[in-house]
Amino acid sequence: MNKPLDLRGKRFGRLVALxxxxxxxxxxxxxxxxxxxxxxxxxxxxNLKRGNVTSCGCRRREIVRTQVWPAGHAACSRxxxxxxxxxxxxxxxxxRNTSGTVGxxxxxxxxxxxxxxxxxxxRYYLGSSENKETAIALRKEAEQRxxxxxxxxxxxxxxxxxxxxxxx
Ligand SMILES: [Zn+2]
Numbered sequence: 001m002n003k004p005l006d007l008r009g010k011r012f013g014r015l016v017a018l019x020x021x022x023x024x025x026x027x028x029x030x031x032x033x034x035x036x037x038x039x040x041x042x043x044x045x046x047n048l049k050r051g052n053v054t055s056c057g058c059r060r061r062e063i064v065r066t067q068v069w070p071a072g073h074a075a076c077s078r079x080x081x082x083x084x085x086x087x088x089x090x091x092x093x094x095x096r097n098t099s100g101t102v103g104x105x106x107x108x109x110x111x112x113x114x115x116x117x118x119x120x121x122x123r124y125y126l127g128s129s130e131n132k133e134t135a136i137a138l139r140k141e142a143e144q145r146x147x148x149x150x151x152x153x154x155x156x157x158x159x160x161x162x163x164x165x166x167x168x
Contacts, residue, residue, distance in 0.1 A: 005045055007031055013054025015043065099132055103139045115139040117146060 007017035015033040018040075023030035025044035033041050033048075033056075041056035098106040099113060107114045107128065113135035115126040126138045 005029070007045065007048070012043075012048040013051070014059060015041065015048070015053065015055060017048065099136065101136045101139060103143075104132070104135045115142070117142045 008019065010017050012033070014036040018032045018034055020029045020031050021042065023042070025046070028044040028046040030042050030044050031048065033043055035041055035056035035058060037056060037058040039056040039058065043053040047053040103117050103126075104113055104115050106112075110128060112128040112130055113132045114128045115135040115138040117124050117126055117139060124142070126142050127135070129135045129138070
């Protein structure tokens with residue numbers, strides 16, 4: 001077996017190797033690394049040397065924040081998570097909303113109530129009904145499924161934000 005590489009103090013992107021651990025990833029030794037952002041992270045020698053791992057994950061988060069999130073929302077970027085604007089998600093129905101429920105709109109041509117939901121930057125069509133209550137129920141059910149998980153993830157990442165309840 002080869003003599004283990006001594007990477008102590010060596011820099012890989014934002015990471016500085018601190019010490020080897022007893023953990024292995026395949027044949028590679030896993031090193032404890034210090035990231036420039038202050039986080040401690042663990043990376044296998046192979047990934048470090050190939051440049052696969054260059055931060056604790058903060059670099060990727062920054063790229064997402066600056067490039068993936070809509071530019072117009074840069075100012076409220078902390079309200080964004082995976083492309084879903086939490087502010088939008090929690091807001092009361094807008095003035096132009098025809099049903100009084102976010103995500104339920106009257107479709108003039110179809111003469112039906114349309115329910116949809118926006119999640120991770122995509123709009124999902126949930127269904128339609130001539131009955132407004134049915135469309136609202138579709139939306140509420142989807143909200144609970146999608147936003148319930150989403151909001152708990154959001155609050156766990158932003159513990160400083162007081163937990164607010166979505167409007168009924
Ligand atoms: Zn970091």
